[in-house]
Amino acid sequence: DIRMTQSPSTLSASVGDRVTITCRASQSISNLLAWYQQKPGKAPKLLIYKASNLDSGVPSRFSGSGSGTEFTLTISSLQPDDFASYYCQQYISHSECTFGQGTKLEIK
Amino acid sequence: EVQLLESGGGLVQPGGSLRLSCAASGFSFSSYAMSWVRQAPGKGPEWVSSMSGGGGTTNYADSVKGRFTISRDNSKNTLYLQMNSLRADDTAVYFCAKDRSVGAVADPFDYWGQGTLVTVSS
Numbered sequence: 253d254i255r256m257t258q259s260p261s262t263l264s265a266s267v268g269d270r271v272t273i274t275c276r277a278s279q280s281i282s283n284l285l286a287w288y289q290q291k292p293g294k295a296p297k298l299l300i301y302k303a304s305n306l307d308s309g310v311p312s313r314f315s316g317s318g319s320g321t322e323f324t325l326t327i328s329s330l331q332p333d334d335f336a337s338y339y340c341q342q343y344i345s346h347s348e349c350t351f352g353q354g355t356k357l358e359i360k
Numbered sequence: 361e362v363q364l365l366e367s368g369g370g371l372v373q374p375g376g377s378l379r380l381s382c383a384a385s386g387f388s389f390s391s392y393a394m395s396w397v398r399q400a401p402g403k404g405p406e407w408v409s410s411m412s413g414g415g416g417t418t419n420y421a422d423s424v425k426g427r428f429t430i431s432r433d434n435s436k437n438t439l440y441l442q443m444n445s446l447r448a449d450d451t452a453v454y455f456c457a458k459d460r461s462v463g464a465v466a467d468p469f470d471y472w473g474q475g476t477l478v479t480v481s482s
Binding site: 296298301347349351352353 | 404
């Protein structure tokens with residue numbers, strides 16, 4: 253099984269800050285990596301697919317990069333609505349799809 | 361507007377069974393692979409099972425293989441998850457989710473339902 257490891261687990265930041273979350277895969281997944289945002293009591297929301305493509309309607313302050321085993325999600329200027337949990341997901345096939353353990357982005 | 365609405369969750373004793381349903385609308389249901397994803401309290405999401413648009417291909421996580429069965433009725437735009445031999449560690453919110461693209465070998469999930477809570481406890 254492919255394991256996805258996110259860091260940090262918790263991130264404290266202020267409105268306007270630039271923040272980066274890292275996701276590492278236990279083996280190469282090419283660019284088959286997605287990022288989701290989740291708020292308490294809600295379903296995850298797709299932000300980025302294929303490592304760097306913004307899903308429809310996602311603000312341009314979100315960006316993703318990486319390939320192989322190392323990936324990053326960057327928020328260029330934090331907005332109040334961005335404080336949430338973030339999860340990476342590898343989707344190399346329909347028979348194997350795993351999520352990271354999550355990063356909770358908190359207000360400093 | 362794409363909508364996914366799960367139902368069927370509840371409290372069940374260990375060893376019991378439940379059947380979850382996910383009613384879909386707003387897109388060509390039969391064209392898309394659909395999945396069930398669960399999330400235990402305080403944990404990250406865990407993929408459970410997926411089924412191709414036509415229903416011919418199914419996949420399961422090792423943790424549920426042999427106990428859970430995914431199915432779909434494209435005439436009713438509905439996805440199902442039959443869960444048998446339930447265990448305490450199956451306790452979670454269960455979401456249905458739609459693949460982003462038609463016919464992909466694998467794809468992220470661009471729409472999710474609101475989730476239905478399954479609690480396995482005596």
